[in-house]
Amino acid sequence: MVASFSPGVEVPRRPGFGSDLDLSGLVGVLLDGYPLYGPVERDGSSPEDLDACHGHVGLTPDTERAEYHYHLVVAARSVAPCLRGHAGSVLLRPSP
Ligand SMILES: [Zn+2]
Numbered sequence: 001m002v003a004s005f006s007p008g009v010e011v012p013r014r015p016g017f018g019s020d021l022d023l024s025g026l027v028g029v030l031l032d033g034y035p036l037y038g039p040v041e042r043d044g045s046s047p048e049d050l051d052a053c054h055g056h057v058g059l060t061p062d063t064e065r066a067e068y069h070y071h072l073v074v075a076a077r078s079v080a081p082c083l084r085g086h087a088g089s090v091l092l093r094p095s096p
Pocket residue numbers: 041047056058059069071
């Protein structure tokens with residue numbers, strides 16, 4: 001499955017973070033439309049070049065090319081201290 005995470009684009013839901021088996025999985029999408037992933041990269045390594053918002057450009061389990069995304073940073077005890085994009089860029093759709 002390949003998903004685009006450009007701001008303003010809907011992101012399909014899938015099981016991911018929350019399981020002990022997938023710490024690199026998608027947790028959700030922050031208010032600026034960029035995705036939030038678990039605390040490790042898709043290869044199991046720790047993200048090393050996170051910016052002040054706990055994000056960076058890189059590959060994710062859902063993309064074939066490097067894109068901006070956030071990571072949970074457990075030591076910081078917060079999801080992301082700031083947003084890279086503009087809040088309100090996420091399209092919400094009611095559940096069927
Ligand atoms: Zn990453």
